[in-house]
Amino acid sequence: MSRAVAAIPVRTSVETWEAITGLLAPADSAGRSRLESVTNIAVVLITAEYTQQAPIVVMPSNGPRIRIRTVHGVDAEEARTEEVPLTARPCADPGWTMSLPCGVDDIEEIRDALRAHPGIEVRDVTEGITVGEPAPSDVTEGWSINYGELENP
């Protein structure tokens, strides 16, 4: 499941992360607080447009993984009109994890900053998903996850 969220110039980097957190977790929930606690880390990745090159991937405790990309520049205005809420918010229940894309120039800084936020990790924007076990409902003997497919738009 994937979603696109309009970013700069339609929204500032902070407003973009606020829109993403609104998609993922209900207001005043523990999940929302956890997402808000990494605002000043996520916005660096949004400003650098890493989240346009590769998705933010959310692995809920149950249910399908969610991929979120940000849309920048001239396409952002149209993306905003086409934003669709998720049917269920994957960070509403505890146990979710998240993978954030990051360029090699920034990855050590961001990895260090995320040490205080277990379950939210960073991966090289050019690589596939490197964190998290499959959600329990996804664990099926004889199946594997196509990480390359997760990177597709």
Next chain:
Amino acid sequence: MNTAVRVNTTTYAVTHIATNMLGSIRAIIKGSGLNPDRIREQWDVLERGFAAWLASGHLKTTTLEVYDPRKRGDNLVGRFDFTIDYGYYPGGDGDLWLDPDTVAYTIRKNGSFPAGCEYRIVADCAPGYPEVPGWAATTYRSTTGFTRHTVGTAIGGGSLGAGLAYYTRSEK
């Protein structure tokens, strides 16, 4: 990173310049060998201030001040200004652009700062600016003994432009 897009609203120009000015300041910090943790940890406050004061037309300059806390008295060691020109492109047609080469050139010309140097970000606003939580009044460090070098416009959007300049010590 995009270098040019076209949209038609002043709001988008404000957002584009506010966020990319912050991104450019962070690039200077990292490229000059300074620790980027501080700007990242203050990002939300800084961006809200930039956007609010660009939108109200009060923001004149945003400055990265680099100083050596081990020195007494005037401890400025470097400074970078993004000066806002509200009439940079009269009747601007909506182009939004960022020139990372201008920032990269500035980083190369300025060089790195010694270990242990710290920094802060200052916004110079015209009187009557709206209050933004997290910001406090301050004064610039003295630039006596420094020479200002104008590089050129680094970010543009609508009628707005953000010109970059840096300071180097001109006397020992």
